[in-house]
Each structure stands twice: as structure tokens, then as C-alpha cells.
Amino acid sequence: MEKIFIIDDDEMYQMVLRRTIGKINKGIEICSYWDGEEALNAVMNMFENNEKKPDLVFLDINMPVLDGWQFLEELEKYKPDVREHLNIYMISTSLDSNDRQKALQNKNVKELLTKPLSIQTLKDLTCGGAM
Amino acid sequence: MKQGIARKLAATYLTIIIATIISGAFCLYVLNKNQRASSEMRYVTLPSLEYLKEMKVLHQEVKKLANTWVFITNVRDQERLLTIVNNEYPQLLEKLSTSAGKWTDDDEKFLFGSITTTCNRIIDSVHKITVLLNSPETYTNDQLVDQAASINSQAGKLIGINDKLFDQLIDTKEQNLESQQNSIGKLMNLLYLIIALTIVIVGSVSFFSMRFSKKNIVSPLLELNHVIMSMAVGKVVAIEEIDRDDEIGQMHNAITKMISGIIQKVNFSEQIGKGNYDVDFKLLSANDKLGTALLTMRDDLRRSTESLIEQDRRLIEAQKIARVGNFYSVLAERVFQSSPTFDEILGIDDTFEKTNENWVSLITPEFKSVVKEKGEEAFKSKSRFLASYIINRYKTQEERWVSVIGEFTYDAGGNIVTMFGTLQDITESKALEIELNKSYNVATEQNRRLLNFSYIVSHNLRMHAVNIESLLSLLDESESEEESKEVLELLHKASRHLDETLHNLNEVVAMQNALNLEIGPQVLKDHIDHAIGIMQSQIEHKHALVVNNVKEKVIVNYNPAYLDSIILNFISNAIKYSHPDRQPMVTIDCFREHQNMTKSKWILQISDNGLGIDMKRHGHKLFGMYKTFHGNKDAKGMGLFMTKYQIEAMGGDVEVESESGKGTTFRIYIK
Numbered sequence: 001m002e003k004i005f006i007i008d009d010d011e012m013y014q015m016v017l018r019r020t021i022g023k024i025n026k027g028i029e030i031c032s033y034w035d036g037e038e039a040l041n042a043v044m045n046m047f048e049n050n051e052k053k054p055d056l057v058f059l060d061i062n063m064p065v066l067d068g069w070q071f072l073e074e075l076e077k078y079k080p081d082v083r084e085h086l087n088i089y090m091i092s093t094s095l096d097s098n099d100r101q102k103a104l105q106n107k108n109v110k111e112l113l114t115k116p117l118s119i120q121t122l123k124d125l126t127c128g129g130a131m
Numbered sequence: 132m133k134q135g136i137a138r139k140l141a142a143t144y145l146t147i148i149i150a151t152i153i154s155g156a157f158c159l160y161v162l163n164k165n166q167r168a169s170s171e172m173r174y175v176t177l178p179s180l181e182y183l184k185e186m187k188v189l190h191q192e193v194k195k196l197a198n199t200w201v202f203i204t205n206v207r208d209q210e211r212l213l214t215i216v217n218n219e220y221p222q223l224l225e226k227l228s229t230s231a232g233k234w235t236d237d238d239e240k241f242l243f244g245s246i247t248t249t250c251n252r253i254i255d256s257v258h259k260i261t262v263l264l265n266s267p268e269t270y271t272n273d274q275l276v277d278q279a280a281s282i283n284s285q286a287g288k289l290i291g292i293n294d295k296l297f298d299q300l301i302d303t304k305e306q307n308l309e310s311q312q313n314s315i316g317k318l319m320n321l322l323y324l325i326i327a328l329t330i331v332i333v334g335s336v337s338f339f340s341m342r343f344s345k346k347n348i349v350s351p352l353l354e355l356n357h358v359i360m361s362m363a364v365g366k367v368v369a370i371e372e373i374d375r376d377d378e379i380g381q382m383h384n385a386i387t388k389m390i391s392g393i394i395q396k397v398n399f400s401e402q403i404g405k406g407n408y409d410v411d412f413k414l415l416s417a418n419d420k421l422g423t424a425l426l427t428m429r430d431d432l433r434r435s436t437e438s439l440i441e442q443d444r445r446l447i448e449a450q451k452i453a454r455v456g457n458f459y460s461v462l463a464e465r466v467f468q469s470s471p472t473f474d475e476i477l478g479i480d481d482t483f484e485k486t487n488e489n490w491v492s493l494i495t496p497e498f499k500s501v502v503k504e505k506g507e508e509a510f511k512s513k514s515r516f517l518a519s520y521i522i523n524r525y526k527t528q529e530e531r532w533v534s535v536i537g538e539f540t541y542d543a544g545g546n547i548v549t550m551f552g553t554l555q556d557i558t559e560s561k562a563l564e565i566e567l568n569k570s571y572n573v574a575t576e577q578n579r580r581l582l583n584f585s586y587i588v589s590h591n592l593r594m595h596a597v598n599i600e601s602l603l604s605l606l607d608e609s610e611s612e613e614e615s616k617e618v619l620e621l622l623h624k625a626s627r628h629l630d631e632t633l634h635n636l637n638e639v640v641a642m643q644n645a646l647n648l649e650i651g652p653q654v655l656k657d658h659i660d661h662a663i664g665i666m667q668s669q670i671e672h673k674h675a676l677v678v679n680n681v682k683e684k685v686i687v688n689y690n691p692a693y694l695d696s697i698i699l700n701f702i703s704n705a706i707k708y709s710h711p712d713r714q715p716m717v718t719i720d721c722f723r724e725h726q727n728m729t730k731s732k733w734i735l736q737i738s739d740n741g742l743g744i745d746m747k748r749h750g751h752k753l754f755g756m757y758k759t760f761h762g763n764k765d766a767k768g769m770g771l772f773m774t775k776y777q778i779e780a781m782g783g784d785v786e787v788e789s790e791s792g793k794g795t796t797f798r799i800y801i802k
Contacts, residue, residue, distance in 0.1 A: 010594055012625055016601040019618075023608060062590060070748065093593040096586075115594070116601040119608070 001055050001126045003029045007039040007071065008060035008091070013115065017058065017122075024123050036066025040074050043086075047078075053085055056125060058113075061092040061099060068092075072108055082108045089113050089125070136348060136377040143340040147333055154329030158322055165318040172311040175233045180304045182227040186246075187297040189215055189223065193253065194290040209261070216257045224250055236307070242300045249293040256286035351379045355386055367393050388415065396425055408433040447471055454556035458537075460487060461549050476533060476556045478524030493522040495530070509539065510547060519557065532561035576779070584639065591636075595629035642776060648690045650781070655735065656681045658691070659719055662698040669706050675715035677702065685721050687733055687801045693777040698737075700774045701797050705739035710792070716740045724800075732783075733801040740794040746787075753787060 004021060008014050014032050021028055031054065033039035039059075046053065061068040068090055075082050082088070090103050090112040103112035113121065196212040224247060231243045263279045270276075351373075358370060372387045373380055392415045402410035408429055414422040447470065450456055456473025460466065466486050469479070477493055479485070494502055498520035509516035516537035521530050537552030602622045609615040659679045663670070670677055687694075702717060709715035718738045725731040744753065754775040778785045782802035789795035 010598070012598045012621065012628065013594070013601065015621065016598060016605060019605055020601070023605075066748070093590050093597050095589060095593075115597040116604070119604065 001025060001028055003031070003052060003054040004126070005031050005033065005039065005042075005054040005057040005059075007033045007036065007058065007063070007068070009034050009063040010060070017117070020117075020119060020122055021126060024119070024126055028126060035063045036068065036071035036074075038065075040066060040071055043075060044078055047085075055087065057086050057088045058091050058117075059088055059109075061090060061094060069102070069106075072106060076108060091115055091117065136379055139343065139347070139377070140340075143336065143343065147336050147340070150329060150332045150336060154325050154332070157325040158329075161318050161322045161325060165315055165322070168311050168315045168318065171233075172308060172315065175230060176304060176308045176311055179227065179230040179234070180301065180308060182223060182230060183297060183301050183304060186223050186227060186250075187294070187301065189219055190250075190290060190293055190297060193220070193257070194287070194294070209264075212257060213261060216254045220250065220254060236303070239300060239303055239307075242296055242303070246293055246296045246300065249289050249296065253286055253289045253293065256282050256289065260286070347377070348379060351383055355379075355383060358386060358390070362390070362393070367397065369394060392419070392422070396421060399425060399429075403429050403432060406436065408436065451475070456554045457552065458554060459549065459551045462487070462547050473554050476524075476531060476554060477522060478527055478529070480525070483525050493525060495521045495523055497521075509537070513539075513541070516550070516552065519561070530558075531556055532558045584636070591632050592629070595625055595632060598625040599629070639773070642773065648693070648780065650688050650690050652686045653689045653691055653694055654683060655685045655687050655694075655721060655733075656683050658694045659698055662695060662702050665699060666702050666706060669703070673706055673709055673715050675706050675709060675717065677717040677719070679719045681719060681721040681735075685733065689781055689801065690777075693781060697774050697777055697799065698735075700770045701737045701799075704770060705737065705741055705795070708795075709739070709741045710794075713740060735799040735801060736796060737799070738794065738796040743791045743793050743795050744787075744789040745791040746789055750787075754785075 006014055006017055008017075011034075018030050018032065021030060031042065033042060045051070059068045059071060063071075066074065072082075072088070079085065086108075087110055088108055089110050090099075091114075092099060092112065093115045095114065100112050103109045193212065193215055196208055196215075227243070228247065231240065234240055234243070259282050260279055263275055263282070266275070268275060354370075358368065361368060367390055369390055370383075370387050372384045375381075375383065395412045399410055399412050403425075410429070412422065412426075414426075450470055450472035454472065454476065456470045456476055458467050458469040458473055460468070465488065467490065469485065474480070474483075477483075477490075483489065491499065491502075502518050502520055505518040506516055508514075516535065516539070519532065519534040522533055523529070524531055534555045534557045535552060536555075537550050539547045540549045540551075542548050599622060602618055602625060606615055606618045606622070609618055656679060659681055663677050663679065666677075669675075698719075702719075705717045706715060716739065718736075720736045720738075722734055722736070723731050724734050744750075746753075754771045775785055778799055784800045786798045786800075787795065788798075
């Protein structure tokens, strides 16, 4: 595990996640984005420049400009085989069953994880569980 | 005493019959007499005269033979004489005797008796002479010759006597014959006279009878026939009574009375037809069935009409209460008839011409095409016409909601002939419906807000809880005091965020619970200037240009705090999200939009040349809580949410037009 994308407008949670992952593996590069549009631009640049792809993407649902679902739609327009390239995990404080259903039906989403992510979950994801 | 027409006719015909019988009897009598005279003449007088003339010829022949026979020995003369005296003479005498038996005149009978006696003596003398001549002695005895000469002389005398008698009797008979012929001629003349008289009498009687019949029977009957024939085709013409006692007079006067009765009944019926049930008339008699029926009909109609009037009154009252009127229109005539309630709903009075065009002209412009479409739909589907629309009442222009239900009738070609239906004033129920819809929308909106609020609560509050929980985990896991200190600082920060969120939510709750907001007339320009004043430092900082084009005369009914908040929020956003490459410009205008003749509303328009918003992407969540669109970390996503709420609370609405990179225009509709 070398690189993780965190796409979340919650500055506080970004910081918490960054620190927690750092505790698990200090060597992982973490890239943070504050909204969907910013993250979309970064991903598109990455594909265009053939940069190293992230091993994991944590994607928040509720964000300004482009929310998590819109991000996925736009990305799929650009890269139809998203799933082949990115391991995307939706993260949200939402307990809404509609969100869970929507995530299950979206082929580009591995899973919807409810915040807060426990250290064990993060360990499982970063230590090969999700790879 | 009444002299009937039948009696008059009977007298006339009796006269003709009697005249005919009398003349017939006379004719028969005369014919009988004539026949008897003719018979006597033909069977008595004429044969007698003929026999007498034959006898006289024979007599002359005897006379001639008797004078000469003595000297003549000619057997043929003797035989001829004997044939005459033995056969022809007696035969003719017998015929004459038979004929004479029918004679009526005594002198003639006497003369005939003398002739007969003389003839017999002549025959006797001839026989005697014949006997003497046939005796041979005679020719030798002078005495016998003398005797024969004496007989011959005597016979000659007898023949001479008989000649005179024959002449006398033939004269008499010829006179008789002439007399009889004269008598027959007279009888024939009499017969002709009788026949002529009969013809004259019968002709005169018939002529006068015909004149009488024509004057007294045929003409009046023809006149009555004309009247009756006219009546048969419904034409009733009054005729005058006449002064006649006979049946024709009675019939004429009866028809006069009947016509008078019919005219009375016609007038009576016309009055009933006009609804005048107080009209009355006298029955022609107790048996006047038609009159009785008409009076019964009048009473029935009076009751029915009274009942109908009562029902009509109730119907009108019911229509008035239900605010439902009815109408009827023959489309080709382009006019309509309507009930009082219909007129009252549309505000129609006598000055309104009830044409379909004028009715349509009362429909408010925004509904005209709707009504037309509904009409076309009903026509195509041959179904009922159903439409609800607003009309401007005649003269007052007051708006009323009406609901129209109409049914059409069609001709064989499928064209509309008539339209009948009802028009109901549904203004009150429509107002209730609108109010109800409004309440429903408010409830829906409140529900949506509640859902949104619960979502916010679940998401945002949970977000802070998650952060705090995560930070606490990190605190537990911290490996140094420095790290613990850092995490504690973050915990403080999370706590402040939580407090901030709670504060915001509190504001929303407070705003949503705000009832009975104070609303009053506000000078819009003053409020805009006030907001610009508050924003002055930011405006100067960004070198922005804010132009207030709103005129001082624009006064709106609004809650002043909401008005300030709304204006401040839009100007604040316009400055905050200005485009970095150009001088920020904010233009504020206000104009009036007319909904119809009587209603209009103000539109406050705030335009900027800022960053703009991608409407395709964000349009649907523009006014949502905690929604931000420019990636500005200071944005809290509360401003537009609050502003929209305040605008709607004032009965208005807000629209937005924006293009990313070019600018945004907000239009606030003020009720």
C-alpha cells in the first residue's frame, strides 16, 4: 500500500483519518481533496499523465460543488472502466438506507463504510485486505 | 206556428202530384171518350156506311135487272138476280142488321127497319116473278102476265122507295160520321190542352219550387256549407243570426251560436296560452263538453303553472344558494339564454347583450385558450364540456372563479347545434382549495424541511460526533504528550464546530417557528441602501460597484427584518463570489409584473457579474441547507436556505438565472 486518496470536505475528519492511517503505516502517501470537483480534476490529471494510481480511494458522499455520487458519474463519463483502475470506498456519516442501496447498485463502489472508520477497518483495508 | 221546410217542400210536391193526377185523370177520361168515339166510328158507323153503300149498289143492280128481266130471257141475268136476292142480298142485309143492332139513334133504326122490310118485299117479289117466269103457263095466260107485270111494277116501286131510304140513311150516317170525327178532333184538342195545361202548371210549380228551394234551402245550405268547410280547415268566421223559424234558420242560428262559442273558446284558449287564468266564459249549455273541458284544462293549467312557478322559484332559490346558474345556446344564433343566478354570477344586467362572444369576452385572457381547448376536446370526444376558469364580472371587473359543465347536441353531420349546461360560482371553494393547496404545500414544504432538518441533524451532528469519537480514539492511541495535546486541540475545535452547527440549527428552528410576523409598508430603496451601507467595507475591499436603481416610490408590504436579511444576503453573496478577473458589479432593479387587469406584483432583481453557478449541476440544490457551490471553505450553506425561507414566508418566490463564469441574477417576487 503506497497511496490513498481521501475526498472529504470535512477538514476535521480528513485530519483524523490522515493521523490514523499514519499510525498504521507511515509510508502511505495520502492525498486529500476538499470537494468532488477538485478530486475529479486530480484523477483525470493522474490518468492523463500516467501517474501512479492510488491503492485506495475514500470518497465522502456529502460535499460541495460535486458530491460523491456526481463525482462517480463524471468519472465514469471520462473513464468507463473505473472499477478496473480504482478501489473506491464511499464513506459517510449517513445512516440512510437509500445511500446504502445506491452504493450497492453502483458497480464502481466497493463498499459503503460508515464513519467513523475503526482502526481495525483501516488496518484491514491498508494491509492488503482491499488489495 | 212554425212552418217547417219539410212541410213547404211536401206542399210543393203534393201540388205537383195533384196537378199531375188531375191532368192524368182528365187525359184518361178524354182518351176514353176518344177511344169510344173512335171505336164506334171504326166498328159501327164506318162498316154500316160501307154496307149501306154496297146494299145501294146491289139495290141499283136489282133495280136494273128487275126493270128488264121480264123481257129478257137471258139466263145469266136471271141467275145473277137470283144470286143477289138469294145470297148477296140476304148476307149483306144480315151484316147490316148486325151492325144496325149497335146503332143508338132510333130514327136510323126505324129507317133501317123500313129498308129491311122493303128489301124483304123486293126479294119476295123477285121470287114470285121467278116462279111465274119459270112456269110455261105464264107465257100463255095473260092474267099471269099481268100479275107478273104488277109484281114487277110493285117491285120497281119498292126499289124506288128503298133508294130514297138508302140515300136518307147514308146521309144520316155520313152526318153521324162527320159528327163523330168532329167529336174525336175536339177530344184530341182537349187532350192537348190538358197536357199543355199540366205542363204549364207542373212547370210553374216546379219553377217556383226550385226558386223557393234555391232561396230558402240551397243558398242558405251552401252558405252554411262554406262556413262548415272553413271550420273544417280551422278557419272560424263569425256570422249573423237570421230571422227564420224553419229548420234552415234553426241550423243557421245553431251554427252561428256554435261559431260564437268557438270564437269565445279560441279567445279563452289564447288568454290561457298567455297565462291569464282569470279569464272565464259562459258554457253554451250544460252539455257543452268542449267548454267544460276547457274550463277544467284552465283550472289544471292554473294549478300546474302555480306548481311550476313554485318549483321555478325554488329552483332559482336553490341556484342562488348553490351559486349555480344555467344557460342554453343555439350556436347558429350566437346568443344564449340564462337563469337569474347565471346573470348574477357574471354581473350581467339589461345592458349586456347575451351573445356567446360577449360571454367569452368576460373570460380572463389567461383562460381563454384553456376554455377553447376544453371545448375542442369535448367536441372531438363527443363528451361533456368541463372547465373551471376566472371571469371578470361585467362592469365591475371583479374576478370570480366559475366552473362550467356543458352538454352539446349534434346534427346528422356531427356539427354542434345547441349547448346546455350549468355555471357555478366556485370562487369561495376555489379560495379554500387554493388555501388548502397552499396549506398542503406549506405542510409538504414543512415536511420536506423537517426531513431535511432531520437529515442535517443526523448528518451534521453525527459528523461532529464521529469526529469527536475518532479524536477520542486517537487520544487513546496517542504515544506522546505532544500528540495528546494536538488531539485535544482538535477536540476543542470539533466541539466548537458542533456548537456552531447547533447554533445554526437553532436559528433555523427559531425561524421556522416564527409566527405572526409583523408586516408593514416598506420603502424598498431605503432597505437596499441600508444593506449597501452595512456591506460598505467589503464593497470597498473588493472595489465593487453596487447600483441601486430602485425608485423611492416602490413600497412593499414586508417584514422589515426579513427584507433586510434577504437583500443583505444576496448583495453579500454577489460580493463574496465575485469574479477575480473583473471589477465586481451588482445591479439592483425593481419592476412591476401585471398578472391581470387588477393584479400585479413587484419583482426585485439583483444581478452580478461574479463567478456564476453551474445550474445544470447545482440548480436543484441551490437553496438547500449546508449547500455550497464554490469550494469556499468559509461558506456554510445557510444563506440561500434562510433567504428562500424568508421570501416564501412573505408569500413570494425566488428565481435564479446563472451561468458559470458570467454571473448570476436573482429575481425575488414580492406579493
